[in-house]
Amino acid sequence: MTRTLVVATNRQELATALPPVGGTGDVGLVMTMGALHAGHAALIRAARQQNDTVVVTVFVNPTQFGPSEDFGRYPRNLDADLAVCADEGVDVVFAPATAEVYRGRGEVTIHPGPLGDQLEGAVRPGHFAGVLTVVHKLLHILGHVDRAYFGEKDYQQFVLVQRMAADLDLPTQIVGRPTVREADGLALSSRNRYLSVDARAAATALPRALAAAVAAAESGADGAAATAVAASVLRESPELSADYLELRSADLGPAPERGPARLLSAVRLGPTRLIDNVAVTLRGTP
Ligand code: AMP
Secondary structure (H helix, E strand, O other): OOOOOEEEOOHHHHHHHOOOOOOOOOEEEEEEOOOOOHHHHHHHHHHHHHOOEEEEEEOOOHHHOOOOOOOOOOOOOHHHHHHHHHHOOOOEEEOOOHHHHOOOOOOOOOOOOHHHHOOHHHHOOOHHHHHHHHHHHHHHHHOOOOEEEEEHHHHHHHHHHHHHHHHOOOOOEEEEEOOOEOOOOOEOOHHHHHOOHHHHHHHOHHHHHHHHHHHHHHOOOOHHHHHHHHHHHHHOOOOEEEEEEEEEEOOOOEOOOOEEEEEEEEEEEOOEEEEEEEEEEEOOOO
16 A cells, blocks of 8 residues: 655644544554664564554654763754655654653653663663653653554663553553664664774674573573673673673563573763663573
């Protein structure tokens, strides 16, 4: 079916573009900060398969960036993003200015709970309050969303959005989708374009470290040993320094002795910060 992409930049245009609230047909949403790549496209495709109307938001949210972070230089190219959305059969793109989203005093925000201060949150104070607040706002600005799609690339974000939906009784189903990677394993990210040729080559140490931990666990290593294997791979790349490398349970509590776990890491390569994570299955002591 040929679809016509409607671009809305304010709430009025959005209301006209969206199907009426309470109408029939499911609405699927992919929230992005633009600079769309194949990882975003995979989320859009999943939304396209499961919903009648697919909405993509393109909004670089200032409140999730720290004062010394890359908000100002974050890549922005709406025309290229619209081309991706048109190719993927998106119905509506909502690309508002900051003032259109933040119209209030901005004093009331979503508190992410204890997990918001751990892992990414320990390095980026206030980041998840910014993320959850904008996710909550965009869901409400849209009016009704049946399913919202999030990448496991940002696993802690996915878990926290799921938790917000459960704790605050949001009517939206939060759907997680696997990380899309380059052929050499590097997770696709809008920030990869910051990497120099040398830094891009060094960046593969991150997925290699995580894959080494998965393999070690498959061979019977316990959680600590599997994490140590990953740490040693990271140490082999002097260009790269780790903010954290931590094994957790699948819902980001303490790592279990056996069963499904998640290994998460963030590394710095010069001025660029990359994050990644993998599912690890711990076999436990027999
Ligand atoms: P961003 O534009 O970076 O805020 O990401 C928007 C959405 O795309 C989030 O749900 C991300 O987790 C997801 N995403 C980003 N990169 C990838 C990837 N490589 N694979 C799958 N999903 C991704």
